[in-house]
Amino acid sequence: MKMKIDRKVILMLFIAFFITSTFAITRNVHAATFNVVPGPGTPIQNAINLANPAGGDTIVVAAGLYNEQIVINKPLTITGAGYSTTTITGAGKIGGTPVVTIDTTGNVIFSGFTITGAPPAGGNSYGMVAKQTVPTPAATYTISDCKFVGTNTPANNGEFQFYAEGGPEAVVFTRNTITQYSGNGILSEVHTGPLEISYNIIDAPLCNNQAADTIFFMTYGGTNVASLQKISYNTFNMGTANLKSTAVSISAPGFGVGNAQYSNVVITGNKFNNLKANGRAIGFWTSGGNNIVNSVVTKNYITGTGAAGSYGINFYDDLGGTTSGTLISCNAITGMAVGIYLRNPGVATDAPGTTISTNNIAGNTVGLDW
Numbered sequence: 001m002k003m004k005i006d007r008k009v010i011l012m013l014f015i016a017f018f019i020t021s022t023f024a025i026t027r028n029v030h031a032a033t034f035n036v037v038p039g040p041g042t043p044i045q046n047a048i049n050l051a052n053p054a055g056g057d058t059i060v061v062a063a064g065l066y067n068e069q070i071v072i073n074k075p076l077t078i079t080g081a082g083y084s085t086t087t088i089t090g091a092g093k094i095g096g097t098p099v100v101t102i103d104t105t106g107n108v109i110f111s112g113f114t115i116t117g118a119p120p121a122g123g124n125s126y127g128m129v130a131k132q133t134v135p136t137p138a139a140t141y142t143i144s145d146c147k148f149v150g151t152n153t154p155a156n157n158g159e160f161q162f163y164a165e166g167g168p169e170a171v172v173f174t175r176n177t178i179t180q181y182s183g184n185g186i187l188s189e190v191h192t193g194p195l196e197i198s199y200n201i202i203d204a205p206l207c208n209n210q211a212a213d214t215i216f217f218m219t220y221g222g223t224n225v226a227s228l229q230k231i232s233y234n235t236f237n238m239g240t241a242n243l244k245s246t247a248v249s250i251s252a253p254g255f256g257v258g259n260a261q262y263s264n265v266v267i268t269g270n271k272f273n274n275l276k277a278n279g280r281a282i283g284f285w286t287s288g289g290n291n292i293v294n295s296v297v298t299k300n301y302i303t304g305t306g307a308a309g310s311y312g313i314n315f316y317d318d319l320g321g322t323t324s325g326t327l328i329s330c331n332a333i334t335g336m337a338v339g340i341y342l343r344n345p346g347v348a349t350d351a352p353g354t355t356i357s358t359n360n361i362a363g364n365t366v367g368l369d370w
Contacts, residue, residue, distance in 0.1 A: 031056040038064030044078070044088070045070045055106045061086055061113070069093045075106025075139075080113040083147040083177075089117030096121025098129040098163075105136035109144075115161075116149040124158035124183075125151075132167035137193060140170040150181025154208035154242055159183035164191040170227075174198045182207040188217045194227040200234045204241035204279075213249040213283075214238070219262060220255035220290065230266045236281070239274030239305075246280040246314075247272050250295070254288015254319055265295040272300065275336065277307035283314045286321025294325040304335035304364075312364070315342040315351050325353040334363035342370045 034047040036059060044059065044066055051057040055075025063085035070088065072078065080086030090099040099118050102108050118125035127148045130141050148161035159181040164171055170193050177200065178185040185202050188195055197215065205212045214236060219225045229250075236247040248267055252260050272281035281302040284292050302312040312333035315323050333339040339361035342351040350370060361367035 031058065033057070034059045035062070036060065037062045038066060042068040042070070044068060048072060048074070048076065051076055065089065067091060067093070069097050069099055069101075071101045071103065072108055072110070073104050075104060075108060077109040079109075079111050082112050083114045083145065086112060087114040087116060090119050091117035093119050095119045096124060096126075098126035100128040102128070102130045102141050103133055104139065105132070105134050106139055108139075108141045110142070111144045111146060114147045114149060118159065120156075120158065123156075124160065126163055127161040129163045129165055130167065130169070130171055131165040132169050135168050137168040140172065142172040142174075143176065144172070144174045145176065147177040147179070148181070148185075149179055150183070150206075152180040152206070154182055154206040156182040157207050157210045157212060160187050162186045164188040164195060166190045166192075168193040170194040172196045174200065176200045178202045181205055183212050184214070184216045186215045188229070190219050190221065190223050190225075192223065192225050192227060194229070196228075196230045196232070197234060198230070198232045202234060202236050204236070204238045204245045204247070206240060206242055207245075208242040211244040213246040215248045216251065217249065217262070218251040218253060219260045220253055221260060222258070223260050225262050226264055228264050228266065229262060230268075231270065232266070233269040234271070236270065236272045237274065238272060238279055238281075239276065241276055241279060244278035244309075246283040248281070249283045249285065250292055251285045252287075252290035252292055252321060253285065254290060254321065258289025258320070261291040261293060262295070263293045265292065267295070267297045268299050270300045272302045275302070275304035275307075275310050278309035279304065279307070280311045280314045282312070283316070284323045284326070285316045286323055287317070287319040289320045291321060292323045295323075295327070297326065297328045298330050300331045302331065302333040302336065304337075306335050306365075308337055310337045311341045312336045312339045312361070313341070317343070317351070323351055326351060327355050327357075328359060329355070329357040330359065332360040334360075336364045338366045338369050339364040340368045340370070
């Protein structure tokens with residue numbers, strides 16, 4: 001007696017076998033844990049797709065190399081075995097698509113990976129992008145204990161390792177390393193939610209044909225960023241810069257309508273090492289009727305190589321922009337051309353309402369230029 005074989009059944013069995021060979025699922029009443037191991041295809045994304053859209057699930061990724069671009073579109077905890085052993089690479093994948101995208105209305109915890117191999121399109125590439133298609137201020141994205149590695153190609157300029165793209169969600173970026181890239185290590189563009197960048201180790205960009213900043217915040221188009229933007233206890237290795245680079249740049253440029261501003265920036269406890277010619281540790285830039293107000297810059301340690309054109313803390317207000325009400329206190333700045341430099345071209349009052357107190361600015365060519 002001959003048996004009729006249903007090819008659809010065989011295909012379904014094969015898919016089931018393939019999925020279970022790349023991760024195992026442990027589910028209890030409240031949540032599931034997906035244990036992912038290296039394999040062909042997209043094992044991490046497969047686990048994300050199977051996770052509960054309501055949240056609460058955990059994905060545990062074993063050591064190994066995962067060649068995929070993942071989209072985290074639901075509340076999840078995703079943990080690698082550590083960035084020294086667990087790598088997600090986008091090499092050979094879709095150009096201009098981030099290696100990791102976080103876009104959800106709930107909380108995400110992501111830790112323990114190296115992120116590398118971001119494929120470019122139009123000169124730009126992205127290691128990780130955090131955004132919200134559906135704006136949800138209550139969500140928090142936490143990215144920790146990861147390493148972001150660029151192409152180690154100084155001729156590139158559009159390598160963005162972490163990009164906070166215009167959302168209201170809270171972002172915590174902590175205990176990460178960013179290295180071997182040309183572009184911005186961290187870019188925050190019109191991101192209105194709280195943003196904490198802390199305890200990271202960040203090299204300066206390698207760019208050799210166009211200057212770029214290590215961390216670059218910007219708001220424009222009338223957007224007032226009033227939530228706390230805190231940059232604290234990071235170590236910046238600025239000796240890797242080939243061109244002018246600012247370690248932390250806070251910018252309200254004259255793009256579109258005016259009246260955009262930052263009003264709650266805190267920069268504290270950071271170490272800025274080996275600033276070279278034309279390098280800046282901390283910079284504020286406004287123009288076009290946009291403003292930065294009431295920032296706090298305190299307890300930072302800034303060291304340079306004594307090179308020309310280097311500035312520890314630098315203000316540049318132009319074309320109707322103003323940086324005002326800033327507290328600059330308890331910073332130690334040495335080895336710079338100018339320790340603290342405040343300027344406002346064509347305006348009688350530079351940096352109105354600024355308080356400069358208890359800073360150590362000895363050992364610079366000029367301590368304070370105001």
